[in-house]
Amino acid sequence: MAGRRSAAADARPGAADAAARDPLDALAELLSREVERLGAHVGALYLPLPGEPVMELAVLVGLPRDFARPWERVGFSAPVPSAEAVRTGRLVWVGGEEEMARRYPRVAVAVPYPFGMAAAPVATPAGSGAVMLLWPGTHSTRLSPEETRGLTGLADRLAGELARAARRAGAPLRAGEEPRVVSGRPGGTEPPEVLAALLHRLPEGLCALDTGGRLTFVSPTAAELLGEPVDRLLGELPWTVLPWLRDPVYEGRYRAAMLSRQPASFVALCPPDRWLAFDLHPDASGLSVRITRARVAHGDAPAVAVPPPAPIRAGALHHILHLATALTEATGVQDVVDLLAGQIVPAFGGQGLALLAAEDGRLRVVGHHGCPETTIERLHRSELSAPAPEARTATSGAPAFFACRQELEHAFPARTGLWEGMGAWAFLPLVAYGRAVGSCVLAFARPHRFDAEERTVLTSLGGLIAQALERAHLYDAKLELAHGLQESLLPHELPLTRGLAAAARYLPGTRGMDIGGDFYDLIRLGRDTVGAVIGDVQGHNVTAAALMGQVRTAVHAYATAGADPAEVLARTNRLLTDLDPGLFASCLYLHLDLRARRVLLASAGHTQPLLRAPDGRTRVLDVPGGLLLGIEPAVRYPLVRLPLAPGSLLVLYTDGLVERPGVDLDDAVATLADQVDRAGERPLEDLADLLVGHAEQSGRRDDDMAVLLLRPEPAADPPR
Structure with a gap:
């Protein structure tokens, strides 16, 4: 029966042709048809690359390939709409320039034009891909x-086509070596003689550009205004054939019109003194351009200098802006490596990456991805004077590109066999602030010819990587110093005290230097008395950590001298105002008498502590607070006395444990009290983990946090 069904299917008209047809052509036709039906002007289909967290551009409708070069390969973790659609499994809509800048700033910098964008996931036999459509800037938000x-229906139909193609081929469909590009609908035939004569009599020049930006029609008047014969202009890019239009600003106006499908205009100086106005009117087939003489007053003339003979193209410039924006998101060295490996290297089609820093006459591997371990071992600590491309690039500051293994081995025979499994290489100098700091090696699995624009972008990328690495090294050094300082200032462990169980936790914030001014301490004052302090110094940097150490030391000194909590805070406050560090601190100090079963407390503007009674009920203690430490020298702090039965639990904490954007502080404290209530009589170490675990689940935190738990127990010898 199966055989008969197959024969019947083959007997249908066109079945054999459909089976033999390139499936990418069928996908391109489907996407092109739906782009027009839905009123969009651009469409793109991405297919996953098997075995890698990357998808490749398979089909592009309505734009030339040059527009999409920064996104021909997109990592699943990239902060772009198509990748987010894959990660979330949902349709993503961006309604315009402002929303794009807010949600996807990296994309907004590279294509700062008005348009709407939607992306939807597409299920494929190899995993998730994505389909993306663009609407003109006039579209609703x-x-x-x-x-x-x-x-969503288009995504389903594309998924069906991909599944059928996979069944026919016995393997998932992959994108081609280059994306399948479908230009807009035909723009019509050349004008007849009568229309040509009409155009010639008009005082303004008229031109037509296809979707790739090449001139397909130039009226005689336009050629006269541009100063070049018609036959020299046809088939050329205006910003290539006319030197005075080579400023990227002019190509940028063409890109703006094509992406937004809205008219654009600019004024340019045709040497020596002819100012021309260009009005661009786009549609799916290209651009119509009207050229007129511009009336520019002498004082209002735009300051446009004739650019150099070979400036960087606008497409390359936008690509560089995209890369620069991405690298600004990296903080530490590992962040730079991860960003390059996960997002930037895949965008160029590379498979291997090695970052090499020049130190003491040698190259040190600071990060790598996709390279054999044997290669990394030979590169690490290799000499800068060695006859090798990575060393030559680092010392000379000149990039080197090798399109195939034969080219590399011909230039550097000593490097034969080092890069097994790779077929092409780009060796980029890392030059930051005028000095060479190393080299970056980008390796490709197959031979790869680097055109002039790609070499320009990659060379610029080397400079961006160098600056990002320099910033990252500085950040890591400061972070190491800050962590060392903070670890030295916080207690390594709490002192064991007879009759008292205690536990503490500290977590830095997830922003900035990953360091803060929160602190705590437990001070043994006598056989049955202890002092406990918790505080929060303003700021999240080394200065805050240093001041935290000063406050903790002052509290410790005054407490061991026998002062009560109110006097401890008053003396510490006077010390801070004398030092005048320019920062303030909140602080809560208590004196716990285990034999008398009472506690004395004083607060300098700190969050209110919690008390869980032996019967299991938790309440917020009302401790009157004075001014923060370090504001006014003569401040008195109220002293509060409370009974404290064995089995009671005191919870001291900083505001980072409870504060959340949009949540009232009193509500947040009440939520913390409820968590303590529901925790029951669990060990304090487990309870401390539970409380900070709830805070960690909130994701990114601007503030650090500290918590100190104290529970008086029946007197017993402390564990040894």
Whole structure:
């Protein structure tokens, strides 16, 4: 029966042709048809690369390939709409420039034009891909229900086509070596003689550009205004054939018109003194351009200098801006390596990466990805004077590109066999602030010819990487210093005290230097008395950590001298105002008498502690607070006396444990009290982990946090 069904299917008209047809052509036709039906002007289909967290651009509709070069390969972790659609499994809509800048600043910097964008995941036999559509800048900031259904339906139809192609081929469909590019609908035939004569009589020049930006029609008047014959202009890019249009600003206006599908204009100086106005009118087939003489007053003339003969193209410039924006997100050295490996290297089609720093006459591998371990071992600590491309690039500051293994081995025979499994290489100098700091090796699995624009972008990338690495090294050094300082200032362990169980935790914030001014301490004052302090110094840097150490030392000194909590805070406050560090601190200090079963407390603007009674009920203690430490020298702090039965639990904490954006502080403290209530009589170490664990679940935190738990117990010898 199966054989008969197959024969019947083959007998259908066109079945054999459909089976033999390139499946990418079928996908391109489907995408092109749906782009027009949904009123969009650009469409793109991404297919996953098996075995790698990357998807590749398979089909592009409505734009030339140059527009999409920064995103021909997109990592699943990249902060772009198509990758987010894959990660979340949901449709992503961006309604315009402002929303793009807010949600995807990296994309907004590279393509700062008005358009709406939607991306939806596409299920494929190899994993998730994505389909993306762009609408003109005049589109509503909302996606209509019909458009939403149309896009999700398109994703389903693409998934069906991909599944059928995989069954026919016996393997998932992959993107081609280059994306399949479908230009817009035909723009019509050349004008007849009568229309040509009409155009010639007009005082303004008219031109037509295709979607790739090449001139397809130039009226005689336009050629006269531009100063070049028609036959020299046809088929050329205006910013290539006309030296005075080579400023990236002018190509940028063309890109703006094509992406937004809205008219654009600019004024340019045709040497020596002819100012021309260009009005660009786009549609799916390209651009119509009207050229007129511009009336520019002498004082209002735009300051446009004739650019150098070979400036960087706008496409390359946008690519560099995209890369620069990405690298600004990296803080430490490992962040730079991860960003390059996960997002930037895949965008160029590379498979291997090695970052080498020049130190003491040798190259040190500071990060790598996708390279054989034997290669990394030979590169690490290799001499800068060695006859090797990575060393030559680092010392000369000149990049080197090798399109195949034969080229590399011909230039550097000593490097034969070092890069097994790779077929092409780009060796980029890392030059930061005018000095060479190392080299970056980008390796490709297959031979790869580097064109002039790609060499320009990669060379610029080397400079961006160098600056990012320099900042990252400085950040890591400061972070190591800050961590060392903080670890030396916080107690390594709490002192064992007879009749008292105690536990403490500290967590730094997840922003900035990963260091803060929160502190705690437990001070043994006598056989049955202890002091406990918790505080929060303003700031999240080395200065805050240093001041935290001064406050903790002062509290310790005054407490061991026999002062009560109110006097301890008053003396510490006077010391801080004398030092005048420019920072303030909140602080809560208590004196616990285990034999008398009482506690004395004083607070300098600190969050209120919690008390869990032996019967299991938890309440917020009302401790009157004075001014923060370090504001006014003559401040008195109220002293509070409370009974404290064995089995009671005191919870001291800093505001980082409870504060959340948009949540009232009193509500947050009440939530913490409820957590302590529900925790029951569990060991204090477990309770401390539970409380900070709840805070960690909130994700990114601006503030650090500290918690100190104290529970009086029946007198017993402390454990040894």
